[in-house]
Structure formats: C-alpha cells, structure tokens
Amino acid sequence: MPKQPRHETDPSLSLQLSVDRTSPVPLYFQLSQQLESAIERGTLTPGSLLGNEIALAGRLGLSRPTVRQAIQSLVDKGLLVRRRGVGTQVVHSQVRRPLELSSLYDDLEAAGQRPATVVLNNVVEPASAEVAAALGVPEGSDVQLIERLRYAHGEPMAHLRNHLPAGLLDCDTERLESTGLYRMMRASGITLHSARQSVGARAATAEEGELLGEPAGAPLLTMERATFDDTGRAVEFGSHVYRASRYAFEFQLLVRP
C-alpha cells in the first residue's frame, strides 16, 4: 500500500485568490475578506488546512506579514485556528457572530420579525441618583428619558427605558418609532466603543404585566446596559424588561487565547 503524502492538496490553490493593488482597500483586508467568504461559501471546508503562509504570500505576490495580518484577523473572529508546526485550519464551523453590541431592533429585523415601536414617553427630566451614576452626570441635571414598547409580529415584546445625556441626540419621536436607538446614534456620528451589561430576571409588576400582556408575577428577563463611546463618555443607560415567554438572549462567545 502506497504511503499517503502528509498533506492533501492545498485547498487554497483552487481558490482564485487575488488582490488588487490599485484599490484603496488594504491588501490584508482584501485577502481576509476573500478567505472569509470562501469559508462561508463552503469552498474552504472545516478542518481543511490553509497552505502555509510563505507559499501563500509568494503565490499572491504579498509579503508574509501582510498574509499573517489577514489570517490573524480571521483567527480573532474565531474562523481559523493556527497551530505551530501544523498549519492554519478552518474551524469546524459552529461559529456565527461573537456577540455584538446590537440593538433589539436590529436583532428582530435580522430575524425577519417585523419590529414596531411605540414611544410612550420622550421627555427631559432631572437625573435620579442611579441614572446620574450610570451616565456620569451630576444628580438632578437634565437627562433625556425615552420609554418605548417594542413589538414583534404585533405582539408586545419588551419595555425599554433609556436615559441619555441631554442634547446628545436629536430624539425625534417619529424617528424613534421607525428605527433603533443605536442606529440613530451611529448616524449622528457617535462611535460606540463598549458597554457594561447586567442580565437578570424578576417577576412582573401589575403595570408591567398590563403593558406586556402578561399576568402579574410572570417571569421577566431584565437587562441593564450602560454604553460608552471611545472617549469614555457614557452615551446611554437602559433598563429593559423582556417577556421571558417570548424572548431570550442568544449569543456566541470566543475564548481569548
């Protein structure tokens, strides 16, 4: 019986990889996008080895650091795994997205559930102690309160209470009913950086039950979230409750190596 060669045929050979040096898009990014779409498309099958970096660089006319940068970005996304002395492998799938700072609106829309919003309240009020601490503003100073009810498929889904520093955003009620809060922030030039979240559960009060169409005492999923931009300024503090019978948080997370 003939010996098997150590490596199967390099799958990246038949991959039609190429880069455009006249494009303003960085070369490493062009490469990482092509690899990522090849993985999603299934051209690069899970478990298969990517050819070694030096050969890949030579074939594409790139330097090894550039190729490494492209591969590294996919490793960070959890799509590839590198092993010294072995090579770079496509992860055996199961990876979707590693938990973004997503708005409920975007999530529902992406899931094909037509989201709808009713603004219950949109006023400026003095900050309570809790809100002031979360936003890093003086207690009693002006903050914007936005209170919304979010529907999916015509059914109430969540009760959202957000506090924003006053004047940060033009909180037009009509726009709030047609899109998500984060989308409005990004559109107005705020670059979101990080968020601190707390997810818990508690029983519904009579009022909450009324709003959400659940009996009093029904279990609710709660989330509190403070969001910060890249200067460290708090841009939003939210206290939300979700109907546990209709909603759960789903997310993927990666182990940092």
Next chain:
Amino acid sequence: MPKQPRHETDPSLSLQLSVDRTSPVPLYFQLSQQLESAIERGTLTPGSLLGNEIALAGRLGLSRPTVRQAIQSLVDKGLLVRRRGVGTQVVHSQVRRPLELSSLYDDLEAAGQRPATVVLNNVVEPASAEVAAALGVPEGSDVQLIERLRYAHGEPMAHLRNHLPAGLLDCDTERLESTGLYRMMRASGITLHSARQSVGARAATAEEGELLGEPAGAPLLTMERATFDDTGRAVEFGSHVYRASRYAFEFQLLVRP
C-alpha cells in the same frame, strides 16, 4: 499668556518601562503587560496620550512592529484607542473584562464568595434528542450527565445540569465538588474555543423551588450553553437555572471596529 505646548509631558517617560531580553516571554507581551498594569494601577491616567510609537520603540530598544503589536493587543482589549495623526490614548476607563467564557465557579471565587458544590447525579445515560443534537452525537448514545447544586455563602445559588460526550473527561465526583467543570477540562488538555449561549427566564417548578429554596413560580434565570473545542467538537452542553433573586449575569462587551 504663554502658549501651551501641544503635548503634555509624555506620561510613559516616568513609567519605568523596560524589557528583559533574556526572558522567554515575548517582548511585545512584556510591554503590553507593563502598560496594562500601569493603566490598572492608575499610573497611566484615562485620556492621557501614550508617546508616539517610534519614540517609544527607540527608548526601549525595540523595533516599531514589536511596540505596535503590544499596543494592538491592548486596543483589542478595549484599553487603548488609536487615532491617526493624534496618538494613542488610554480609554476613559469603565472597561473591565470583555466577557470571557467563564465558569460560575471561577466567577464566584473571584468575587470572594466561597463557592461550594454538591453533586446530585453523576451517571452515564443515553442521549435524549435535544442533548444529542447539541453535542453532535447519535441519539441514544452514551453521554455523561452531571447534575450539581452550587452554593455561595452557604446559600443555594444555581442548579447545573451538564451533558458531556462519554469518556471525554474523568468525571470524579470528588473533584467535581472541589473545583469547576471548565477548570477540569482545561487541566485535562481540552482547549476551549467557543460557546453558543442562550439566556432566558422562566418560573420555578415545585421541585426546582425545593432545591433552590425559592417558592414555586419564583422567577429563575436560565442559561443553555454548548461549548466547543478548537476542532469544532462539542465538549459540553449545559442547562442551568439560577435564582434570580441572588444572581445576574454581568459582563462587558466591546464593539468590533
């Protein structure tokens, strides 16, 4: 009035940065750790500019790529922000840890709450349809079931049900009561890679209430989690319930740029 110079005094000058070239620890890692601890310690204050990369490299006797690699790792952690033409700034705090795949045991221990575990069940049984799908094994094949009650400060905290592929881990009951499941996995050479989680809420059944010291119908926080190693193999599927009155998930997350 005299003009202010553009830059305040470079804070990294008084930082006692140094690298040990005889150490097996990579140079970029030594540097990033020193910077990180300086940030945590408060020596590098939020908002302050790090000296430019080239000067920093020269001062430390390193090359610029090495310094960049160190800085980049902290940017990925959310501790630093780079701006072209401006410099690298320490993020205005608020960042702790960007959500790890942590075990409840480690979390409780880190919080100073002495965790304790009682193993209720530790048997091999045939996989149900749900478990088989989550673990990627045939329905009815052997899987290990571990059922535990986790205490903190002597109070019941959570009811943990885990299913593992049979034979993956030596599930010694005594070790299970003295440490966490993930720690056991890592110790036996399994490299955790990613997990898919779902967090929700529901009312406690009578049995659950009994176990956890809550009345029937009390709100419980639920988590289901499938964990995968770097070959894509499912190594664990857990269905856990937490007392909502005593536990909430807290985590930080970063916006991927």
Next chain:
DNA sequence: GAGGTTCGATTGTCAGGACAAAGTCTTGAC
C-alpha cells in the same frame, strides 16, 4: 515491535526601513 531521536515543516517573534493617509496646528490671504 516498542520507544526514543532526529529532522523537516510551519507558525511565532523580532528587526529595520519606506511610503501613504489622516488629523492637527500654524501660517497666510482676504
């Protein structure tokens, strides 16, 4: 045949240089 050893393959780390792109600041024109 079993076990340790050597060796090739592959990624990890590091250096040094060059130019491009973007933001800030100063200078100058109006």
Next chain:
DNA sequence: GTCAAGACTTTGTCCTGACAATCGAACCTC
C-alpha cells in the same frame, strides 16, 4: 476676524530578512 492652504505629527500599511519554538512524522536503536 475668518477661512483656506500648507507643514507637521502620528498612525496605517507594506516590504524584506532572519532566527526560534513547536509539532508531526519518519527513522533508528534496542
């Protein structure tokens, strides 16, 4: 005084080259 153009600073991208660390497999010894 205001606005625009240009100089300067800083990070972003890319290249070439070199050696170290680690893994897997083939090889050799016992």
